[in-house]
Amino acid sequence: MNLKELSEHLNLSQTTVSRALNGYPEVSEATRRRVVDAARALHYSPNTRAKGLATGRAMAVGHVIPLSGQHEMVNPVFGDFITGASEAYVKAGYDLMISVVEDGCEEQHYRRMKAMGNADGVIVHGPRMDDPRISLLVELGLPFVVHGRASNVNTPYSWVDINNNRAFRRATEFLLDLGHRRIALINGLESMDFAFRRRAGYEGALAARGLAPDPDLMRSGEMTEVYGHRAAREMLRRDAAPTAFLTSSLITAIGVRRAVHDAGLTLGRDVSVITHDDDLSYLKNGEHIPLFTATRSSVRVAGRISAEMLLGQIGGDMPSPATRMLEADLIIGQSTGPAPH
Known part of the structure; x- marks a missing residue:
């Protein structure tokens, strides 16, 4: 089912249905609920490109991964983080965009991303102590959340980190x-x-x-x-x-x-x-x-929290900057015992 068919089923204009699904305040709560219930019952899934045109957004979040000889980001930990983040993206109707760039070319890629408007925000991975990406993204005005922190950066920014x-x-x-x-x-x-x-x-x-x-x-x-x-x-x-x-x-x-x-x-x-x-x-x-x-x-939970935080900033529902500190549990396994005499 497409937007036109859903609109005809409800006897409403396509504009009204689109605005109801996207949470515009000028649509009454009764109409919004009626549209949402019908969309769910008829298994309507909005076209991401059309939704982007309606909201003025790309409906995508970027993850820029440096191809580095010193620090390899693509590993099982990264995979779990992306899985958790994707859970939030799918729920919100956003696409995930992963870009692998040569080490040292990140600034150029972020500037191009902002100029082209193909991502509404980004997650920053693997922050260094003095990370230049933070000041760059602040300058560009591109919403972002850092997975981790950069101790030597004094500019306020949003992050999710483990203690x-x-x-x-x-x-x-x-x-x-x-x-x-x-x-x-x-x-x-x-x-x-x-x-x-x-x-x-x-x-x-x-x-x-x-x-x-x-x-x-x-x-x-x-x-x-x-x-x-x-x-x-x-x-x-x-x-x-x-x-x-x-x-x-x-x-x-x-x-x-x-x-x-x-x-x-x-x-x-x-x-x-x-x-x-x-x-x-x-x-x-x-x-x-x-x-x-x-x-x-859980890295997967950290991914989901980071994505939700970023989506909240993009939608204007969450203050920026926002921070979240996660604690680690100590799990006792078979690999520890008293020091040998």
């Missing part, structure tokens, strides 16, 4: 309570804001117990399985090897687990591991009992 500092402080405290003193941190790239905050939480927990962070027990890099394996293998070969690892990704933790196994050690008995981001749709942390102890905060 990374608290999550890693709590995880480190848990290992300290188990008697561990040589705790290694296998972090993400610390030019990224989330990794900077996670290291601060780790170091803060150690300092509170009178322990100085050991640079030899800290690594920063792209969060891959190979990176986790190499870092853990090198540390475990030392005379003063760590008895516990704290990793920034389940993918990295899998590499650490492989290194522990290769060293002839038992996970949770000889070496403990706590990871982050274990709640992924296609990379589960065990089936019934979690394999890894983890700090868990």
Whole structure:
């Protein structure tokens, strides 16, 4: 069924039906309810292009992904975020537009996006400590929400973030309570804001117990399985090897687990591991009992919240800037135990 057929069924003009479906205030509540009920009963789905012409919007949200040799955004975590965001877009009748651009070409792409008007707003991924995209988008007047934060940016902006500092402080405290003193941190790239905050939480927990962070027990890099394996293998070969690892990704933790196994050690008995981001749709942390102890905060939920926040700004229903801090739960799995004597 198209708009013309729905209008004829209701004996109303196409303009009235369109305005009722798009929430225009000049349409009475009784008429709006009648139109909405009929559209639902007759399975009417508005044409996105026509709806855009009626509202003056593109009815699309952009996600610009840099193709970087240093920080790979397209991974299982990104996939879960996009899934959550898409749930909000579909519900609101918006399309998702993903653009993969060469590293360093983002500014040009955002300017072209604004000039062409093919997106009503954007989600910013992987913010760096001093991220130039924020001031650019403010300058362009393009609505945006940052997934994460940029610590060195003072301009107010909208964001959705996990309390990374608290999550890693709590995880480190848990290992300290188990008697561990040589705790290694296998972090993400610390030019990224989330990794900077996670290291601060780790170091803060150690300092509170009178322990100085050991640079030899800290690594920063792209969060891959190979990176986790190499870092853990090198540390475990030392005379003063760590008895516990704290990793920034389940993918990295899998590499650490492989290194522990290769060293002839038992996970949770000889070496403990706590990871982050274990709640992924296609990379589960065990089936019934979690394999890894983890700090868990759903990336999919973060995607949905970010999208809803952005859509609220586009529609004028939410103040800008708006912020949302999400907390992580500590999930106890099989990968942690008392420090070995």
